[in-house]
Structures are given as C-alpha cells and as structure tokens.
Amino acid sequence: MALQEACGPFEGTMSIVYRCQACDYRMAMLTNQMETQMVRSLGVKIGGRAREAAPMETLRTNLQGKRQEVAVPDRAKSASKCPFTGVVTEALEASQLQWTAGAQARMARVPAFVRPMVQRNVEDYAAQSGKMVVDESVMDAMKGQLGI
Amino acid sequence: MKTYHDIATDGGSDVAGQVADQMARLSSRLARVGHVVAIMSGKGGVGKSTLTAALAEAFALMSHSVGIVDADINGPSVALMTGVRHHVPHPVPGGMSPATSASGVKVMSMDLFLQHDSSAVLWEAPSQRHAYTWRPMVEMGVLRELIADTAWGALDVLFIDLPPGSDRLPNLADLVEDRAAAVVVTGPTAVSHGVVARSITAAADVAGLPVVGLVENMSSYVCTACGHEEYYDRSGSGAAELAAAHDIPFLGRIPFDSRLALAADRGEPFLAHAGDAPVGRAIMALAARMKDYLQL
Numbered sequence: 001m002a003l004q005e006a007c008g009p010f011e012g013t014m015s016i017v018y019r020c021q022a023c024d025y026r027m028a029m030l031t032n033q034m035e036t037q038m039v040r041s042l043g044v045k046i047g048g049r050a051r052e053a054a055p056m057e058t059l060r061t062n063l064q065g066k067r068q069e070v071a072v073p074d075r076a077k078s079a080s081k082c083p084f085t086g087v088v089t090e091a092l093e094a095s096q097l098q099w100t101a102g103a104q105a106r107m108a109r110v111p112a113f114v115r116p117m118v119q120r121n122v123e124d125y126a127a128q129s130g131k132m133v134v135d136e137s138v139m140d141a142m143k144g145q146l147g148i
Numbered sequence: 149m150k151t152y153h154d155i156a157t158d159g160g161s162d163v164a165g166q167v168a169d170q171m172a173r174l175s176s177r178l179a180r181v182g183h184v185v186a187i188m189s190g191k192g193g194v195g196k197s198t199l200t201a202a203l204a205e206a207f208a209l210m211s212h213s214v215g216i217v218d219a220d221i222n223g224p225s226v227a228l229m230t231g232v233r234h235h236v237p238h239p240v241p242g243g244m245s246p247a248t249s250a251s252g253v254k255v256m257s258m259d260l261f262l263q264h265d266s267s268a269v270l271w272e273a274p275s276q277r278h279a280y281t282w283r284p285m286v287e288m289g290v291l292r293e294l295i296a297d298t299a300w301g302a303l304d305v306l307f308i309d310l311p312p313g314s315d316r317l318p319n320l321a322d323l324v325e326d327r328a329a330a331v332v333v334t335g336p337t338a339v340s341h342g343v344v345a346r347s348i349t350a351a352a353d354v355a356g357l358p359v360v361g362l363v364e365n366m367s368s369y370v371c372t373a374c375g376h377e378e379y380y381d382r383s384g385s386g387a388a389e390l391a392a393a394h395d396i397p398f399l400g401r402i403p404f405d406s407r408l409a410l411a412a413d414r415g416e417p418f419l420a421h422a423g424d425a426p427v428g429r430a431i432m433a434l435a436a437r438m439k440d441y442l443q444l
C-alpha cells in the first residue's frame with residue numbers, strides 16, 4: 001500500500017487514500033470534524049514532536065479571544081519520517097481557515113497529486129491578504145495556479 | 149488478521165510518549181508543592197472561590213507560600229477576587245509566570261488570558277457544533293497546563309478552586325493522583341446539603357480523594373453595626389449531621405459578612421484588615437484546622 005492522496009482538512013474533515021501498487025486496490029480513511037478535533041484536543045502532535053511542547057501550548061494556541069499581549073508559541077513542526085502522519089500533520093497545521101462550499105468545489109477539480117500543494121498556496125495567499133475564509137474571490141486571485 | 153494490540157508502532161507519532169512527557173512535567177512541578185487542596189462543592193454559588201481566596205490569604209499570613217489554580221475554566225473568578233486581573237502570563241524560565249496578589253498568593257487562571265470581561269471561553273475548531281465530543285478533552289488538557297506549566301516555584305499549599313458539581317473531580321484525581329485532598333463547601337439549607345451529599349460521595353468513592361472535611365458557609369448573618377448574629381437556622385445541625393453521615397470531619401461554620409463580599413469584588417485582601425470580625429476569626433480557625441490536617 002502506498003499513500004496516494006490526502007485531502008483536506010476542509011472544515012475539519014479529511015480523507016486519506018492508499019493504493020496497492022500491485023492490484024490498484026484503493027482504501028480510503030475518512031475523518032469527520034469531531035475526530036479531527038478530538039486528536040487536536042489531546043495536546044499531542046500527530047507525527048511526533050521535533051521539540052518539546054512550549055508551556056501552555058494548547059491553551060495559548062487554541063484559545064480564541066485572547067488578550068493581545070499573550071505570546072502564542074510557534075507551531076512546533078512534526079518530527080515524523082512517516083509519510084502518512086507527516087502529510088496529515090502538515091495539512092492540519094496549515095489549515096486554520098474556513099473554506100466556502102464554492103471554493104471547495106473548485107479545489108476538488110484540482111488533480112489529486114498537486115492538491116495539497118495548491119491548497120497550501122491558496123491558504124498562504126488568503127492568510128497574507130488577511131482573509132479568514134477561503135472563498136471564490138481568493139480562488140479567482142489564484143487562477144494562475146494549475147486547474148483552479 | 150492483526151488486532152490493535154499487534155500493531156507495534158503508531159506511525160512515528162509516539163502519542164504515548166508525548167502523553168508520558170506531559171505527565172512527567174506535571175510530576176516534576178508537583179514535586180515542589182507540599183500539598184494540593186481542592187475546594188469543591190456539588191452546589192454552585194456557596195462560596196468556594198471566596199473561601200479559596202480567603203484561605204490562601206490566611207495561609208500566606210501564617211508565612212506559608214501558597215498558590216491558587218482557578219480550575220473553573222468557563223467561569224473563572226479567582227483573578228478578580230485576588231485583584232490580579234491586570235497580569236498577563238508570559239514565558240519565564242521553567243514555565244509561564246503566575247500573578248501575585250497583594251498578600252503574596254500566586255494565581256493562575258483562564259481569566260488572565262482573556263481579552264474582555266465578557267469573553268466566552270472558546271477554542272479554535274472548524275465548527276463549534278458538536279463541541280461536546282472534544283471540549284472536555286481540551287478542558288482537561290488546559291487544567292493540566294494551568295497546574296503543570298506555571299512557574300510556581302516551591303509552594304507549601306496549592307489550592308484548586310473547582311467549578312460547581314463533581315464533573316472535574318475524576319480529571320483532577322487523574323492529574324494529581326494521591327497528592328490532593330478536598331475541602332467540601334456547603335450552604336446552610338437542606339437543598340444545599342442534599343446536593344453536596346452527592347459530591348462528597350463522588351469525591352471520596354469515585355475520585356478517591358481524601359476529604360479534609362465539610363465547611364458550612366453563610367450560616368449566619370452578622371450585623372456590621374451592632375455585631376448581632378442571626379442564624380439561618382440557629383438549631384441547625386444539618387451540616388454537622390451531613391459530615392457525620394459521610395464520616396468526615398465538620399470543619400465549622402462561616403458567617404455571611406458583606407465586607408467579605410466587597411473585598412472579593414474589589415480584589416482586596418480581607419483578613420489583613422478585618423481579621424477580627426466573626427467571619428475573619430471563622431476563616432482563621434478553618435485555616436488552623438486545615439494546617440493540623442496537613443501537618444504544616
């Protein structure tokens with residue numbers, strides 16, 4: 001079995017597809033919003049930690065409506081060499097943004113093998129433009145990217 | 149077919165190792181804390197937070213080093229009552245800096261992280277719908293962080309101000325294992341006694357916490373002008389009977405005194421100025437009994 005694609009998270013849901021190189025059998029693993037969020041809630045890093053957790057990392061990272069003076073720890077990068085957990089963690093860490101249904105539909109048309117990269121670029125662009133939601137206007141602005 | 153237990157690794161995440169690290173941090177923090185005392189009650193509004201703040205002040209007046217963790221994550225009030233809401237915790241060597249009250253009590257609370265007085269405590273999530281599935285897990289993790297990641301230094305006593313009810317007790321018992329004891333607070337009414345009875349059982353039987361004893365708060369009203377003391381139920385032996393029925397010590401009664409409430413609202417120390425009032429003497433007597441129990 002080899003990892004074929006990882007999609008999402010779109011509003012907290014993810015799908016990860018494996019493929020057998022010999023017979024082309026495919027197996028998908030889906031997580032729903034609650035499962036994805038439950039893993040995040042444990043305060044552990046899927047994929048392992050590259051360095052020790054910062055003090056009150058869960059609280060400072062995940063609390064909404066914080067005082068401005070509260071220093072937020074850098075997102076600790078994962079240490080995993082496992083492609084599966086690496087991909088999942090990277091996707092989770094990248095995505096703090098909401099996606100509209102229209103933007104998701106357009107992303108679904110992007111070929112699977114480049115989708116994670118395109119998604120990251122779109123989200124980086126949205127974050128740089130100060131947007132909290134990826135909508136079709138963001139997709140329009142990124143039209144130059146393959147297949148959007 | 150392989151079962152879960154046949155799988156040797158978890159794909160490199162080492163979740164078990166990460167959880168072990170979290171617990172190791174907690175143990176090394178607690179190694180410098182003499183005693184952990186949880187102030188609890190099944191009933192809301194009976195004065196848990198007020199008594200936590202006053203008891204911490206009493207221990208500080210007796211030259212002990214004390215801290216308070218506000219374990220009421222969604223309804224924190226200790227920072228206000230100890231007058232430290234201006235403090236913003238920041239990273240210092242060994243953890244995050246606690247606030248220090250005018251009487252020298254160290255305080256850590258969710259309240260210190262929140263922007264507005266009316267801010268609800270919300271956690272990042274793609275959606276707040278169905279948050280019941282994961283919110284208790286975040287809260288448990290945050291309580292662990294508030295205890296383990298605060299740079300308390302050496303403490304004689306760490307008080308834990310619990311929210312009403314007994315939901316948080318098993319969490320707390322898991323975190324502090326055999327290091328904590330509980331003081332149970334009740335009001336003077338039969339309604340209060342009934343609800344509190346269940347939480348004593350939850351503390352002792354379910355969470356396995358040793359119970360220091362039961363305190364009845366707001367048992368009487370003391371006139372600040374003439375000193376006359378009016379009881380809710382003068383003959384009242386309800387709280388003493390409740391304690392006896394559960395085989396725990398009855399630690400005493402604390403009168404209602406508006407000056408105590410006012411000091412709490414203003415975040416000012418109370419005992420240092422009004423320690424001679426009946427309520428002040430009652431709190432000092434309670435602290436003395438706790439000191440005996442803790443052998444401090």
Ligand SMILES: Nc1ncnc2c1ncn2[C@@H]1O[C@H](COP(=O)(O)OP(=O)(O)OP(=O)(O)O)[C@@H](O)[C@H]1O
Pocket residue numbers: 189191192193194195196197198199220223225310311312365366402403404405406407408409410412413427
């Ligand atoms: N002995 C007392 N004399 C006067 N006022 C009191 C006394 N005890 C508590 N109060 C007041 O009663 C109110 C409720 O007290 P407090 O917030 O301490 O209760 P609590 O049990 O912590 O509540 P919660 O269940 O919401 O956590 C506060 O305004 C407090 O100032």
Ligand SMILES: [Mg+2]
Pocket residue numbers: 196197198220225309310311
């Ligand atoms: Mg309270």
